[in-house]
Amino acid sequence: MKPLTIDYCGELYTVDGPGEFGIGRESDLSIDDNPYLHRRFLTVTSDFGMWWLSNVGTLLTATVSDSTGTVQAWLAPGAKLPIVFQTMHVMFSAGATTYDFTISSEDDYFNTAITVNESGGSTTVLPVTLTTSQRQLIVALSEGVLTQTVPGRGTIPTSAEAAARLGWSMTTFNRKLDNVCDKLDKLGVAGLRGGKGKLATNRRARLVEYAVTTHLVGLDDLPLLEQGSERPDSQPPDSQRPDGEAAGT
Template sequence: MALRSGAVAVVAAPAEVVTEPPALGTLQVRYGDVRAEVAPGSEFSIGRDADLTVDDNPYVQRRFLRLHIEGGLWWIENTGRLSARLTDGSGQLQASLPPGTRLPLVFDRTRIVFAAGTANYELEVSSDAPVFGPPVATTPTASTPTADLVGHVPLTRGQRRLIVALAEPLLRDRPTGRAEIPGSAEAADRLGWTLTAFNRKLDTVCEKLDRIGVTGLRGGRGNLATNRRLRLVEHAVATRLVTVDDLGLLDAVPDTGGTAA
């Protein structure tokens, strides 16, 4: 189209594309045999005396976790005094949820693990309309080292057996979602080790994880052995460092635990 001298071409702007925010789905909360649904527009609390009561454990706050919608996303908020650990369900993504913080629930499944007193707890929150789909699983290759490399932590067979012995109650008692973690002497006996060998190997495992940034595993003032074992189980179960499939290690031919961890 030709224009006369001095004329100004007026080009119509493209129509604004209005996009609707993605519809939020209903959340399903699972704790052992208990199932609950949380519909958009509602809130849901988890704690000792909440919409979902996990236990009468006095170390668990009455309202520990809160699920709610804000800014077009589902959020999980820590309104208590404990910390929790969250993963995307596959263990490939993980995050810490300290008191007073919150995280968006954007995956199809989110696993929540936390410790209170001498017990560990596990819950799962799933969504029928997640923002992100499940991650693509990686397939082990022939070059994968014999020492299992999970979360960039090489574990010997003995180290894995130690973690499984501590996590066994939670792995076996998933229908309840709650488990008491065994003491060092009990776990050592389960493995057929001496207590000295068990503690030495526990030190090595905790040092390995501490070096990659896992907190709460180093001994020191205010960090009792019980807390260290609880924290180890919390991390191992949340990140799938050990799973139900590893329980067979406990029934394998026992070793002495005396070799270098």
């Protein structure tokens, strides 16, 4: 097998040995001294002629995607997956901080060219349909990651901070957050539905990880934040809502 290269904050690490390469608070790749981060969170190992990324932690999860954002997976504790793309992005949150790094390989087992629906010789990508206010909410939560001053390390605001950034009340913000998470959950995005033992902080972090790694939001969406205090509950007419969403949700 050919060696892997891991890029974190501009520092390059080569993985070519038969043993485990650890990633965490105190590992071969020491991410940060964040107390919320496992000492050993992720490992890269070789097996069955392939490289594998494993979550050896007990609490944290990681979001993994290819370079286009069209293939995305949620790596829960105890899970492992093969590294099959030439470029793999890994993002995870520990406390209020979100980290990301890139794994590069010379091997490319799968072609992830974007092909979703073809008609008349053209290719059409079918994105997640979001209202303006839903997109504003996601951008407000993702702003610190999208504009991070230190590559590979961003922050996620509290609900109160994000609501204030948009000029919304907490009631409006929480209703919008519930609606966005329900919509994505119905589309099969794991880790967003609240429940016993699942804190709101984890849900916000998971939403940011998914939105950024799949390119659901980007830097071009930042101007939406300046519209937050104008009409926080603005929605398109019912006839224009393909998902049948009710007004004010």
